[in-house]
Amino acid sequence: MIEEKDRFKHKLDFLFKAIDDAQNTIRFADTKAGAVIAFWSLVITALIRTKESWYSWLISINTWIDKIVVYIILILMIYFCVQSVWLAYLTIVPKSNPDAHIDKDGVDVQGLFYLHAMKPTLKGKYLYHNYSDLKLAITTKEYLCKLDGLSDADIHKELAFELQKVSFIRNLKIHRVNIAITAVIRFLITLFILFVYWFGHQFIQFKGDNELFHLEVNGKLFIVLYIAHKIGDYLFQTDKQARLKSEEWGPLLKHCLVYTLIVIGVAYLYTGLFNWTAVMIIFFTHVFLDKRSFLLWWGKYVKRVKESDIPHMQSAMLELDQAFHYIVLFIVSLIY
CATH class of the missing domain: 1.20.120 (Four Helix Bundle (Hemerythrin (Met), subunit A))
Structure with a gap:
């Protein structure tokens, strides 16, 4: 002890x-x-x-x-x-x-370790000259008296x-x-x-009117295709197709067929566009993307998504899917 x-x-x-x-x-x-x-x-x-x-x-x-x-x-x-x-x-x-x-939470301390109180207060003229009446607030006798009374x-x-x-x-x-x-x-x-x-x-100045890539984009067509994409991919896609299209060919092909008909139909009604090459591009790229193999590869090796099925990553994969669909629509707008 x-x-x-x-x-x-x-x-x-x-x-x-x-x-x-x-x-x-x-x-x-x-x-x-x-x-x-x-x-x-x-x-x-x-x-x-x-x-x-x-x-x-x-x-x-x-x-x-x-x-x-x-x-x-x-x-x-x-x-x-x-x-x-x-x-x-x-x-x-x-x-x-x-x-x-x-x-202090009720503990009685006397503050004998560090003596800071001055008498009178250290301000005004006392800041600029060592006046003899400027002293510590506690006298030597008072300090010793308090010190002697301290227990362990x-x-x-x-x-x-x-x-x-x-x-x-x-x-x-x-x-x-x-x-x-x-x-x-x-x-x-x-x-x-x-x-x-x-x-x-x-x-560093770049002057001139030449564009790096001189491309003509059909803005009206792109807007129409974008709206048609929302209609075909959201309003007319059944719940079964949304759940099973990446696993079974039947729901996938039905969804992509309906989607292509809607997109091409809306594009024809509002812009007069009907082209079999455009039909093939829209249909097969949609099949390719909705099969999700490419999206999962991109998410794993490019976007670095470790687990694409967990809830907070599903929204990221959805945005990735939509980004590639928009790129396809943009390419169609460039071609036509």
């Missing part, structure tokens, strides 16, 4: 170690906050020195959409800068009375309270400095985006 004195000593060592560790972390957080402030000093200095170049480039932007993009990026950069500087400043500025943020349990309370205070300060500083550093990273990302935008605007 550990004797009472040894147990008391172990508790003291534990509390002192925890307090020391928290204080070291606080110092490190202050160092990081100082580095953040130094970084922004360099950035602001660089921006001031190059302000004429920045101003000239901003003036040279002509189109309103370009101005909106650039100004949004600049607003984000300013926001990240202000956020980072303010949080770094709050990290460095000491918290003079952290005990106000500790829930009271000492544990005082140290535990001190640990809570430095832990509160540590947590506050770490959280603030981490967000300040994150804001620096976000600023650099937005700055890089702005640089890429500026570089492309200055040095």
